[in-house]
Amino acid sequence: MQIKLSALTIHEAQDLLAQGETSSLELTTAIFERMAVVEPKVAAYITENKEQALIQAAEADAMRARGEGGALCGIPLAIKDVICTKGLRTTAGSRILENFIPPYDATVMEKLQGQGAVCVGKASMDEFAMGSGNENCAYGTPHNPWNLDHICGGSSGGSAAAVAADECMASLGSDTGGSIRQPASHCGMVGLKPTYGRVSRFGLLAFASSLDQIGPITKDVRDAAIMLNAIAGYDPRDSTSAQVDIPDYTKALVTGLDGLTVGVPEEYFGAGLDPEVEKVIRHGIDQLKAAGAQIKTVSLPHTEYGVAAYYIIAPAEASSNLARYDGVRYGRRDMKADSLIELYKRSRSQGFGDEVKRRILIGTYALSSGYYDAYYKKASQVRTLIVEDYRQAFSACDVLVSPVTPTPAWKIGEKASDPLSVYLSDLLTIPANLAGVPGMSVPCGFSAAGLPIGLQIQGSHFSEETLLKVAYNLEQGLHIVGKKPIL
Amino acid sequence: MFDLGGAEKTLKKRNTMSISKEEVMKVANLARLELSLEEAESMTGQLSTILGYVAKLDEIDCRDIAPTTHVLAIENAFRADEMKPSLSQQEALANAPLQNGEAFVVPRII
Numbered sequence: 001m002q003i004k005l006s007a008l009t010i011h012e013a014q015d016l017l018a019q020g021e022t023s024s025l026e027l028t029t030a031i032f033e034r035m036a037v038v039e040p041k042v043a044a045y046i047t048e049n050k051e052q053a054l055i056q057a058a059e060a061d062a063m064r065a066r067g068e069g070g071a072l073c074g075i076p077l078a079i080k081d082v083i084c085t086k087g088l089r090t091t092a093g094s095r096i097l098e099n100f101i102p103p104y105d106a107t108v109m110e111k112l113q114g115q116g117a118v119c120v121g122k123a124s125m126d127e128f129a130m131g132s133g134n135e136n137c138a139y140g141t142p143h144n145p146w147n148l149d150h151i152c153g154g155s156s157g158g159s160a161a162a163v164a165a166d167e168c169m170a171s172l173g174s175d176t177g178g179s180i181r182q183p184a185s186h187c188g189m190v191g192l193k194p195t196y197g198r199v200s201r202f203g204l205l206a207f208a209s210s211l212d213q214i215g216p217i218t219k220d221v222r223d224a225a226i227m228l229n230a231i232a233g234y235d236p237r238d239s240t241s242a243q244v245d246i247p248d249y250t251k252a253l254v255t256g257l258d259g260l261t262v263g264v265p266e267e268y269f270g271a272g273l274d275p276e277v278e279k280v281i282r283h284g285i286d287q288l289k290a291a292g293a294q295i296k297t298v299s300l301p302h303t304e305y306g307v308a309a310y311y312i313i314a315p316a317e318a319s320s321n322l323a324r325y326d327g328v329r330y331g332r333r334d335m336k337a338d339s340l341i342e343l344y345k346r347s348r349s350q351g352f353g354d355e356v357k358r359r360i361l362i363g364t365y366a367l368s369s370g371y372y373d374a375y376y377k378k379a380s381q382v383r384t385l386i387v388e389d390y391r392q393a394f395s396a397c398d399v400l401v402s403p404v405t406p407t408p409a410w411k412i413g414e415k416a417s418d419p420l421s422v423y424l425s426d427l428l429t430i431p432a433n434l435a436g437v438p439g440m441s442v443p444c445g446f447s448a449a450g451l452p453i454g455l456q457i458q459g460s461h462f463s464e465e466t467l468l469k470v471a472y473n474l475e476q477g478l479h480i481v482g483k484k485p486i487l
Numbered sequence: 488m489f490d491l492g493g494a495e496k497t498l499k500k501r502n503t504m505s506i507s508k509e510e511v512m513k514v515a516n517l518a519r520l521e522l523s524l525e526e527a528e529s530m531t532g533q534l535s536t537i538l539g540y541v542a543k544l545d546e547i548d549c550r551d552i553a554p555t556t557h558v559l560a561i562e563n564a565f566r567a568d569e570m571k572p573s574l575s576q577q578e579a580l581a582n583a584p585l586q587n588g589e590a591f592v593v594p595r596i597i
Contacts (some may be wrong), residue, residue, distance in 0.1 A: 062583075099582075100582055101581070101582060103578040103581060103582070104574070105575055196558050197546070197559050197561070198557060210556060210558070215541045230497075236566055239561070239564035240557070240559070240564075241560060242561070243583060250497070262583060302547075304543075305543065305544060305546075307546065307576060308538075308540060308543045308544050309541075309544065311537060311540075311541055312541055312544075319518060326519070326590050327584065328583070328584075328593055329579075329582065329583055329591055330582035330583060330584075331582070331584070332584070333584035334584060335585070337592055337594060339594050340593055340594050340596055341519070342594075343522060343593065343594055344519040345519050345521040346521060348519055348520055348521075349520050349522070350523040352520070354526075357520055357522075357526075357530070358530060358533060358534070358537075360518045360520065361511065361514050361518060361520070361534060362534060362537060362538070364514050364517050364518040364539075365506070365510075365514045365534070368514065370516060375541070376546050377550055377554055378545075379541075379544060380556055381547075381548060381549035381552040381553070381554045381555075381556030382544055382549065382553055383552060383554070384492055384552050384553055384555040385547070385549075385552065385553040386563070387555055389557065418534055419536075419537065420533075420536050420537055420540055423540075434558075435558060436558030436559060461559070
């Protein structure tokens with residue numbers, strides 16, 4: 001049987017590389033051959049990096065021959081276009097950064113390259129990571145590989161679609177309110193948002209700094225552990241990164257959940273949850289029970305306030321972070337402006353898309369004189385209540401298990417005129433960002449129409465090992481990994 | 488319990504406390520954005536809807552609750568004050584849309 005190289009997981013490719021059965025150059029070439037076939041349909045990338053990737057692959061093969069390189073040596077990866085890649089255009093999905101060539105690498109890129117990983121391209125995303133369907137990208141909307149009429153999710157939509165379509169072996173995304181977990185769920189992939197501070201944000205173009213976190217999207221749970229091993233850790237260049245020991249996450253992948261208590265938060269199964277999603281998730285919970293876990297209903301009473309608090313806090317931070325795009329040091333500039341204020345206004349108005357403008361306006365309003373207490377302060381107080389909800393829940397259970405989203409992926413364009421209904425679709429992923437806890441999406445089943453449905457696992461701060469263990473047992477119980485979309 | 492239908496109903500009720508077009512224009516000026524009349528109209532409607540929903544937070548009495556701005560207990564992340572390699576002038580200027588080889592160029596200010 002001929003092995004389809006582009007379809008391999010990271011750990012399968014590692015085995016073949018170790019045995020000398022393939023090379024990084026072969027793997028990387030296979031990925032670009034696959035891209036040539038499916039990218040016209042999926043549109044997962046903003047920028048392909050073929051020339052450099054083939055050079056990196058040859059270097060990785062040389063590293064391996066010398067007995068050097070890390071676990072990801074020679075593995076072709078996609079990187080969300082919000083993570084700075086030295087010398088490789090980084091747009092954040094925005095016109096304002098159409099020509100931006102970062103002069104430095106993000107810490108996660110240094111770590112991946114240190115291992116010898118190959119960057120095949122910059123994945124599509126909602127502009128500045130603001131969106132849930134990847135429909136706010138200035139360079140086009142990617143399509144869900146399972147059904148091209150549907151969104152692949154967002155904001156890391158391209159990162160999820162590229163993995164699902166075998167256009168890379170794994171990818172990096174970023175998650176501010178669900179942007180790794182939601183697209184992973186919609187594309188049938190594994191997505192992991194680490195604890196806030198687990199992974200350095202240095203070189204991640206900032207959206208909402210108290211919520212943003214980088215993490216992997218992969219084909220299976222083992223690959224997620226391998227990727228987290230590569231990118232986790234304290235970084236002196238990110239003062240919010242945590243000085244907490246990093247285990248070998250692949251060691252957490254053991255069968256059996258005896259002694260583990262899984263909490264099922266009742267608020268996550270409220271009215272508005274698609275019955276198909278509920279059925280799939282309940283089936284997943286049964287698998288965890290069969291693996292030995294004790295199942296317990298728990299309550300996180302402030303869940304319903306998460307979206308409202310988030311849509312004050314995230315835009316407030318964004319309005320401040322995005323002030324740097326002023327047409328002076330980098331990015332788009334209106335060359336005709338003859339005063340500084342005109343230069344700012346015109347450059348920003350031409351460069352930003354509607355959703356970004358909308359959030360800058362909300363954020364500026366919420367922070368403006370006279371409204372600060374009513375909006376930003378209030379939202380920050382509600383954030384405390386949400387943090388407290390989690391603390392209470394984790395005194396009664398080890399992990400929380402729920403849907404990732406209330407519905408499977410919607411049709412492209414369906415919610416174009418209704419931003420609030422898009423915001424509300426993130427109500428099950430937002431609380432984890434507000435509390436900084438890790439969250440994971442694991443493929444759990446499909447809707448009748450054949451769209452993937454993911455199960456969310458959340459844990460207390462720095463409990464990624466437990467999340468991975470639960471995810472691994474779910475994966476073992478379900479046997480749906482390896483099912484591929486037909487493209 | 489989350490109830491998307493219910494949320495939309497609450498919202499319509501609250502829409503009375505909406506933001507005006509003049510306020511939107513004022514905020515746009517603070518944010519250094521220029522909105523066309525059409526943009527200002529549609530943003531006013533959308534912002535009113537969103538702020539109407541956000542007013543849901545008023546259901547909670549927060550008087551004695553401390554705000555959270557950071558979820559991890561990291562305080563004073565100090566480092567030694569040492570010289571380290573940094574971007575060269577040319578690298579720092581490389582992405583500037585207008586520069587003169589030494590500095591960023593902006594319209595005359597004074």
